[in-house]
Amino acid sequence: MAEKEFKKRILCIGAGYVGGPTMAMIAQKCPQYEITIVDINAARIDAWQTDDLPIYEPGLLEVVKLVRGKNLFFSTDIDSNIKKADIIFVSVNTPTKTYGEGEGKAADLQFWEKTARSIMNASESDKIIIEKSTLPVRTAYAMERILNVNTKGIHFDILSNPEFLAEGSAIKDLENPDRVLIGSRETASGIKARNEVVDIYANWIPRNKILTSNLWSAELSKLVANAFLAQRISSINSISALCEKTEANISEVSNAIGTDSRIGNKFLNASVGFGGSCFKKDILNLVYICESYGLHEVARYWESVVKINSYQEKRFVKNMITLMFNTVSGKNVALFGFAFKANTGDTRESPAIYVARHLINEHAKLTITDPKAIGNAKEELKPYLKEDISSVQFTENPYEAAKDAHAIAILTEWNEYRDLDYKKIFELMEKPAFIFDGRDILDHEKLFKIGFNVSAIGKPLMKHF
Numbered sequence: 001m002a003e004k005e006f007k008k009r010i011l012c013i014g015a016g017y018v019g020g021p022t023m024a025m026i027a028q029k030c031p032q033y034e035i036t037i038v039d040i041n042a043a044r045i046d047a048w049q050t051d052d053l054p055i056y057e058p059g060l061l062e063v064v065k066l067v068r069g070k071n072l073f074f075s076t077d078i079d080s081n082i083k084k085a086d087i088i089f090v091s092v093n094t095p096t097k098t099y100g101e102g103e104g105k106a107a108d109l110q111f112w113e114k115t116a117r118s119i120m121n122a123s124e125s126d127k128i129i130i131e132k133s134t135l136p137v138r139t140a141y142a143m144e145r146i147l148n149v150n151t152k153g154i155h156f157d158i159l160s161n162p163e164f165l166a167e168g169s170a171i172k173d174l175e176n177p178d179r180v181l182i183g184s185r186e187t188a189s190g191i192k193a194r195n196e197v198v199d200i201y202a203n204w205i206p207r208n209k210i211l212t213s214n215l216w217s218a219e220l221s222k223l224v225a226n227a228f229l230a231q232r233i234s235s236i237n238s239i240s241a242l243c244e245k246t247e248a249n250i251s252e253v254s255n256a257i258g259t260d261s262r263i264g265n266k267f268l269n270a271s272v273g274f275g276g277s278c279f280k281k282d283i284l285n286l287v288y289i290c291e292s293y294g295l296h297e298v299a300r301y302w303e304s305v306v307k308i309n310s311y312q313e314k315r316f317v318k319n320m321i322t323l324m325f326n327t328v329s330g331k332n333v334a335l336f337g338f339a340f341k342a343n344t345g346d347t348r349e350s351p352a353i354y355v356a357r358h359l360i361n362e363h364a365k366l367t368i369t370d371p372k373a374i375g376n377a378k379e380e381l382k383p384y385l386k387e388d389i390s391s392v393q394f395t396e397n398p399y400e401a402a403k404d405a406h407a408i409a410i411l412t413e414w415n416e417y418r419d420l421d422y423k424k425i426f427e428l429m430e431k432p433a434f435i436f437d438g439r440d441i442l443d444h445e446k447l448f449k450i451g452f453n454v455s456a457i458g459k460p461l462m463k464h465f
Helices: 019-029 042-048 060-067 078-084 110-122 139-147 170-175 188-201 215-246 250-258 279-292 296-323 351-361 374-385 398-402 422-428 444-450
Strands: 008-013 033-038 072-075 087-090 127-131 156-160 180-184 210-214 332-336 365-369 392-395 407-410 434-437 453-456
Touching: 008 019, 008 078, 008 110, 019 033, 019 060, 019 072, 019 087, 019 170, 033 042, 033 078, 042 072, 060 170, 078 110, 087 110, 087 188, 110 127, 110 139, 127 139, 127 188, 139 156, 156 188, 156 215, 180 188, 180 215, 188 210, 210 215, 215 250, 215 279, 215 296, 279 296, 296 351, 296 407, 296 434, 296 453, 332 351, 332 398, 351 365, 351 374, 365 374, 365 398, 374 392, 392 398, 398 422, 422 444, 444 453
Parallel strands: 008 033, 008 087, 033 072, 087 127, 127 156, 180 210, 332 365, 332 407, 365 392, 407 434, 434 453
Antiparallel strands: 156 180
């Protein structure tokens, strides 16, 4: 049988939370393209070729199974796939720097630069290179300089196509996005390359949802979008602290302001804090960029969004300790949820890490339960446990976690936690029994009637003593 002829060969370098789902969706919607995902992590590439994918995302496995082996392929052979590709998406990790200039704020671009050099060295023909990683504004200029100083006579067009996916709903977001943004140089070559990428997405996305811009606007838009979303969370969380002091109810306040069409109701749920790989990292990156241009007042404004988030995490734990008679030493505390949000196994920057770490330092005994994030939770806490691993237990069964617990802290808004038999849980616990609802997802009146002492973010305290 003759090998199938594909219109174009698309390569994605990086098989993580962005690259994997994005390429799977393009493969499903564009059977005329050959899509290959490469990564240096062989175990991750192997996992993509099983039914136990390296990341959990609702609906992802079903999409992968439809296209895997047909027009979606996985490999660790980076150089040969670079050579064959017409279009390359770069989706490598860009964490916050932990060393040197910009430590704690700037993006660490070492993996991105190594990838750019690999592309230059392996290429034998002109290519379109698309930034999919979240990168500081004007990073594309550096990539252009690296790639287009080659001596092979090869031309590279650098584009920015930032992702705006929300973990837990990535497949829905990819299938029906609010918008797709593609930035390029405003040159004849840049616009031609941009139109080629527009044509890929136009296979399933209406043209009026595909936005085009200059390269720098596209790069900056990603950072700004995440900064604005995080700002809303920090804003409502700051008001939740005021609600607790004044006996106002944060849910009622959120509803009242969210019905204003100028404000809207998205991202107005008070909680223990935001997490994930993007918000904190991108805001600090924005802060660093502002500082580097001398915009110190702007930098301080955005830095305050991160500070409020840290304050909310600390306030939550302090409240737990205060209400449990000013000590949690030797007490059993069950943490319901460790993922930074529901419908994902991702624990990066999860508020649960801070809560768990602080409770461990206070000599509490923890039992952690989560339907998808137990493996990642163990890895996150390993550096803090050292030799004392007996102070933390893990289980996927919330009833098991609640047995003999003095308190439960709801740290992830998993739907299954709303529907548990809390009367049964109350009977399993030590008394007085506490519930600290860090996501405001439970029926607090019902819990109080069962016998729980209930402390919820931004709500009046309900206690029996």
